[in-house]
Amino acid sequence: MATTDRQATTLALAHALSAAERGLAVIPLSRTKLPALRSPHRSSDHTPNQPSNRSSHHDAPEPAAPPCRGECGRPGHGVYDATADPARIRELFTAAPWATGYGIACGLPPHRLIGIDLDVKSGTDSTSALRELALRHLFTIPPTVVVLTPSGGRHIWLTGPPDAVIPNSASRLAPGIDIRGAGGYLVGPGSRTDHGVYATAPGTEHLVPAPCPPSLLRLLLPPPRAPHPATHPSVGNRGQGLVQFVLAAHEGQRNTRLFWAACRAYENGIGRALRAPLIDAAVHTGLTEHEARATIASAARMTGHRP
Numbered sequence: 001m002a003t004t005d006r007q008a009t010t011l012a013l014a015h016a017l018s019a020a021e022r023g024l025a026v027i028p029l030s031r032t033k034l035p036a037l038r039s040p041h042r043s044s045d046h047t048p049n050q051p052s053n054r055s056s057h058h059d060a061p062e063p064a065a066p067p068c069r070g071e072c073g074r075p076g077h078g079v080y081d082a083t084a085d086p087a088r089i090r091e092l093f094t095a096a097p098w099a100t101g102y103g104i105a106c107g108l109p110p111h112r113l114i115g116i117d118l119d120v121k122s123g124t125d126s127t128s129a130l131r132e133l134a135l136r137h138l139f140t141i142p143p144t145v146v147v148l149t150p151s152g153g154r155h156i157w158l159t160g161p162p163d164a165v166i167p168n169s170a171s172r173l174a175p176g177i178d179i180r181g182a183g184g185y186l187v188g189p190g191s192r193t194d195h196g197v198y199a200t201a202p203g204t205e206h207l208v209p210a211p212c213p214p215s216l217l218r219l220l221l222p223p224p225r226a227p228h229p230a231t232h233p234s235v236g237n238r239g240q241g242l243v244q245f246v247l248a249a250h251e252g253q254r255n256t257r258l259f260w261a262a263c264r265a266y267e268n269g270i271g272r273a274l275r276a277p278l279i280d281a282a283v284h285t286g287l288t289e290h291e292a293r294a295t296i297a298s299a300a301r302m303t304g305h306r307p
């Protein structure tokens with residue numbers, strides 16, 4: 001209903017303004033959690049989702065036209081529209097009266113927000129996975145803002161140091177743990193989406209986002225590229241760690257863990273060397289050899305390797 005939508009927009013704007021008061025830069029979001037404002041550069045003859053336009057796809061960005069990140073002065077550049085200026089926020093919401101939520105840009109000063117997005121979809125136990133990481137790498141998540149998602153997930157808000165650029169990642173740390181960093185955004189508390197309302201976890205609404213613990217920060221930084229896998233000194237330990245990670249899988253997480261470990265192995269140039277130990281470990285947890293081989297093969301393809 002139109003009235004309800006208008007109320008949702010007013011409410012979202014109010015929440016967005018209060019986030020901005022805390023120094024957070026925001027953009028209006030639609031019910032689908034996507035930026036509410038369309039790109040002003042999208043012409044009607046370019047619809048990337050239509051298969052008929054496949055011939056116009058290029059592997060490399062067009063050299064002639066660097067992507068506009070708002071330099072044109074018009075709104076509609078996704079997270080690049082993000083602002084903490086109340087007047088500008090009102091303008092963005094006026095331009096997007098269908099907005100029912102707002103996104104908070106990560107990685108921007110002064111907070112340099114990092115979002116630890118704990119997913120509960122596809123049977124992954126991301127909360128245990130985070131606990132396990134914390135035990136292994138000796139960090140504790142400090143008291144900080146936590147936002148509950150309509151699907152039962154959680155966003156843990158942390159802040160980063162000025163000299164680090166934290167990339168976005170999906171399930172790189174562990175299955176079901178996504179990281180929102182530079183260029184990413186978090187759905188702000190008070191946002192309404194198709195799936196429900198995002199809300200601050202009770203007791204955390206008045207906290208300020210806490211600094212990310214250093215040993216967690218190290219895990220969030222981009223993985224160093226091993227120039228020559230065979231001479232990489234930590235391959236042995238790293239490989240052993242991945243095998244242990246698979247061995248410790250409970251039923252229900254065996255396949256996701258194996259997939260995750262195999263992806264990391266291929267990314268680090270030890271995919272081939274670790275294939276047999278990973279298969280052994282997976283069979284030990286109860287997967288069949290056939291299943292294990294198929295999962296590792298798909299991890300190889302996923303990371304651009306020959307299975």
Ligand SMILES: [Zn+2]
Nearest residue numbers: 068070071072
């Ligand atoms: Zn532009």
